[in-house]
Each structure stands twice: as C-alpha cells, then as structure tokens.
Amino acid sequence: MKRKSLFALSAVVVVAAAALVPVLWSGSDYLHNGTAVAATPADQAALIKKGEYLARAGDCIACHTVRGGKEFSGGLPMATPFGTLFTPNITPDDQYGIGKWSQDDFYRAMHTGRSKDGSLLYPAFPFTSYTKVSRADSDAIYAYLRSVPPVSVPSRPHELKFPFNNRNLLIGWRTLFFREGEYKPDPTKSVEWNRGAYLIEGLGHCGMCHTSINAMGGPVNSAAFAGGLIPLQNWYAPSLTSNKEAGLGDWDIKDISDLLKNGVSQRGAVFGPMAEVVHNSLQYMSDEDVHAMSTYLKTIPQKSEAPEHLQLETSEQFGGELLKQGQKIYADNCAKCHSENGLGMPPSFPPLANNQSIQMPSAVNPIRMVLNGGYPPSTGGNPKPYGMPPFAQALSNQEVAAVVTYIRQSWGNHGTAVSPQQVSDLRSAPLD
Incomplete structure (x- = not known):
C-alpha cells in the first residue's frame, strides 16, 4: 500500500484522501473567489478539520513534502523507469501553488486527471484511483489545503526521457488504463464493507503498489492486488489475494487492524515503504475506518497471481x-x-x-x-x-x-x- 508510487509515469498535481462522512455543506454555503466557504465559521472549521483528516488518509504529505522542507511545498524527486519527476507545490500560493485554483479545478484534477489549464497529468499522480472520491470529500480536502500557509517555492521541471516528456502520449495510456467515475457502493455488501472499499480503492490507492505494472507503466488489471515489485525501490508489495503471500483470508480482523494502525501485530510487522504509509497516514485514521478497511481487505477474492519476475534459482x-x-x-x-x-x-x-x-x-x-x-x-x-x-x-x-x-x-x-x-x-x- 505505498503512497509514494515511484512507478508508472510519476506524480504531478494534487494528492487527496477519502472518507464517507456526513456532508458538511448546505444550501447556504457559497463560493468566494472560487473558494468553498461554509455557512458559519464553525462550519468552515469543521470542513477544514474533515479535509485535514482526509489528507492524512491519502498520505498527501509523503509526496508533496521534502524531508526538512515546508509542508506541501513539493519538490520531492520521484525516480521512475521513464525519468525523474518532481512533485508540485500544493500550498495556496498564488504564483507557485494552487492559490488560484477553484474547487472545480481541484476536483477535475482528482476526478479526471487534468490540471487547471486542462493539460493531462502523469499517472503516478493516482487519479486512476482518486476518480472514485466523492465531490464532497474532494471539496473538504481543497478547503484544508487552502488553509495551510502558502509557500512561495516554484515547482521544479520534470526530467523525463524522450518521448515520455510528450504529454500527448498520455491520451493512449488513458484509453488503455483509465476509467473515470466515482465509487458506487455495492448494495449486496454492508455499509462498513463499502466504506473500506472506498478507502482502499480510492484515495488509499493501495493497488498502485500491490498490483504489478507493465512496460507501459500501466497496471496489470487481471492481477489486481496480486502483488508486484516496486520499480527502482526494490521492495516487493505482496499479494493481498493469495494466502501464500499476504492474503488476509485467514487473518483475524484485529491482526489486520493492528498492522494497519500500529505497524505491528501478532502476525508480523511492516517495514520499508509500508512503514512510511503507516507512520504518515494510517496511524491517524479512526478505529472505525481502520476496521472497515480491514473488513474489506479480508474479503478480497483470490485472483490471478502477479506476473513472475525473474528470480535466479540455485541447484x-x-x-x-x-x-x-x-x-x-x-x-x-x-x-x-x-x-x-x-x-x-x-x-x-x-x-x-x-x-x-x-x-x-x-x-x-x-x-x-x-x-x-x-x-x-x-x-x-x-x-x-x-x-x-x-x-x-x-x-x-x-x-x-x-x-x-x-x-x-x-x-x-x-x-x-x-x-x-x-x-x-x-x-x-x-x-x-
């Protein structure tokens, strides 16, 4: 479940998170210069608090903050097989951040993978997962990011190899690997199960590490959640669909929840990229949300195994x-x-x-x-x-x-x- 996503064609604009919580907006809410403003200061504070929680759930800070740097000011180098990209500044700075973005601009980036100017975003910004996020949750994250201190730091240009520096090539990639659409609850499942699915498949974007990618940087959808080597990081994200690896079918819900929330359980501990996810994100989630995620993970059905990587054999x-x-x-x-x-x-x-x-x-x-x-x-x-x-x-x-x-x-x-x-x-x- 690593949020850095140092593969595919690496990150570009905003990162967010997900939660099916009561909508804090009402008909009396309004826009001020394209910014969402709640009806009362108390409502606005609650909206920002909700957005902060969602941003934690989405681990936005992991990609958009350089160690020792200003929060959300970007600049993190993300090595990919196609070159190096640098994450953008998503503070509300008018010149270098998203200060001039409206909530519609923000939602479009999350939902459709297009920037404010309509340009296509590289898919290591996981819009293929974030498209599932509800408009209400997107608006809450937007309100929170608008509340953080602006940082006047320009975004560093990407250093992609030819021809991957041509964004027009993303049209073909999107045709093959992107399906736009918010999460639709499964009426045959419980509210808790759907909540967990929403978090895992949406802004949790767990599949970006736990699903193998092909030579085009696209997910092998036939083996979703079946595990895969994270390119250039050289850590293996284990299969969540097979009990031969990290399949959770025979785990207790408590052990899964402990591992997600605390990083350790009676069944094992997390290290490497997953340790960062727990440290930056999952430990801050509510017990109810962690339980919902565990409930969903435990029921992921067996699927095709991940494509095998060459592994030297001994006699x-x-x-x-x-x-x-x-x-x-x-x-x-x-x-x-x-x-x-x-x-x-x-x-x-x-x-x-x-x-x-x-x-x-x-x-x-x-x-x-x-x-x-x-x-x-x-x-x-x-x-x-x-x-x-x-x-x-x-x-x-x-x-x-x-x-x-x-x-x-x-x-x-x-x-x-x-x-x-x-x-x-x-x-x-x-x-x-």
Whole structure:
C-alpha cells in the first residue's frame, strides 16, 4: 500500500484522501473567489478539520513534502523507469501553488486527471484511483489545503526521457488504463464493507503498489492486488489475494487492524515503504475506518497471481549447503530475538515461522531486511518500536543468502533457496 508510487509515469498535481462522512455543506454555503466557504465559521472549521483528516488518509504529505522542507511545498524527486519527476507545490500560493485554483479545478484534477489549464497529468499522480472520491470529500480536502500557509517555492521541471516528456502520449495510456467515475457502493455488501472499499480503492490507492505494472507503466488489471515489485525501490508489495503471500483470508480482523494502525501485530510487522504509509497516514485514521478497511481487505477474492519476475534459482545441492550454513548464522545472529523455533516474541519481534512474507516466491523483502535492517513505524499504539539491525557490513552475499534460505525453509516454511547473486543485486539497491 505505498503512497509514494515511484512507478508508472510519476506524480504531478494534487494528492487527496477519502472518507464517507456526513456532508458538511448546505444550501447556504457559497463560493468566494472560487473558494468553498461554509455557512458559519464553525462550519468552515469543521470542513477544514474533515479535509485535514482526509489528507492524512491519502498520505498527501509523503509526496508533496521534502524531508526538512515546508509542508506541501513539493519538490520531492520521484525516480521512475521513464525519468525523474518532481512533485508540485500544493500550498495556496498564488504564483507557485494552487492559490488560484477553484474547487472545480481541484476536483477535475482528482476526478479526471487534468490540471487547471486542462493539460493531462502523469499517472503516478493516482487519479486512476482518486476518480472514485466523492465531490464532497474532494471539496473538504481543497478547503484544508487552502488553509495551510502558502509557500512561495516554484515547482521544479520534470526530467523525463524522450518521448515520455510528450504529454500527448498520455491520451493512449488513458484509453488503455483509465476509467473515470466515482465509487458506487455495492448494495449486496454492508455499509462498513463499502466504506473500506472506498478507502482502499480510492484515495488509499493501495493497488498502485500491490498490483504489478507493465512496460507501459500501466497496471496489470487481471492481477489486481496480486502483488508486484516496486520499480527502482526494490521492495516487493505482496499479494493481498493469495494466502501464500499476504492474503488476509485467514487473518483475524484485529491482526489486520493492528498492522494497519500500529505497524505491528501478532502476525508480523511492516517495514520499508509500508512503514512510511503507516507512520504518515494510517496511524491517524479512526478505529472505525481502520476496521472497515480491514473488513474489506479480508474479503478480497483470490485472483490471478502477479506476473513472475525473474528470480535466479540455485541447484538442489547448493541450496542444501546454504541451508546448513544459514542454520549456524541464524543461531549466532538471529535466534536471540526471533527464537530458535522461529516463533519470535510478537509484536516486538515478529515470528518467522509460518510467516507468509518470509516464504513468498519473491525473496526481495527478507533479503532487504537482512542487508539493511529497519524499524516498524513509530505510532501511537507502538511508540517505541524494536528495530532490526543491518548485516550488510557483517555478512557476505553468500552468508546473507544462506541465512535467508534457512528462514525460508525451516519450521515448516516452504520458500525456495536464495542465490548469492540475488543478494548482490539488492546490496546496491536504493534504501528509499
């Protein structure tokens, strides 16, 4: 569920969020210079508060704020296979931000993927998901962004390779991969389920990471939510449709909710891009919304698996050697926290035994964790998370491959052996 979306043809204008909450507008509301203004100061304050919550739900700050920079002033470089784009300033600055945008302009960007001047937006701004957001929620986010301090910082020009710097090519992309339309509730499902679907499929835009993309930067819709490698980030977003990976069909609702809200649960912990999502966004969502999202995620049906990425295979003999070597490395470096039997001490130290994320076909994530270490996010429910130390300096490529092979094949786990070449390829991968 990573919000940075460092793939497809990267981001352009505004980011928003979603929530099916009572509309705060009435017939007495009006527009002032294209800006939504509620009937009373109290109504306007409530509208802005609602918009702030929705902006948190959509993780707007992750893409539109450079670390250490002014909030929502943009400038974040987003590397893609097609070049580098830079996120725009979405503060209410008249010259460089969205100060001259009307609420209609804002909604058009979210709903149709077109900027104020009508130009097409690049699809790493996830308008393909945001089109599902209701007009009322779009207006609330707009009101909130209009309330933040303006920042006079110009947006940096994108650095796209030819021919991807030609926006006219987006016409063909949109024909293939974009269907405009707000979310329509499923009358056969509960209100809670529909709420969760609205959040996950709309401004949550979870499918942008958990669905593979093709050579054109478009989603493989036949394998929606079936997992995929996030290009250039070198993290694997696991399948939400298969219990062989992160499919949640056999998880308790509480475990799913804990993972989303706190970053840790009895079933495991989040690291990498998902840790940022929890830290910036999900921990601030209401318990009711997190429960609704968990309810929906638990019911995502089994679908086609994600296209398999090339993964170097080891011979059976070499795999056996790695397994034996990894057993000793595990005992010396890992058992203290994760226990000799692999059950760990959850939620502080997640279990490795019977852990789908350890034994998925893709070994990218466990290799990255052993190499680089990391922390689950610091959240209200888990303010002092325990971290995983990095072993990149202490272990060779073969030693990392050995210990990852051991944890993928022990305690009833059924993962395949890991090649030292896979470790070598990921050792130099970017950490963000």
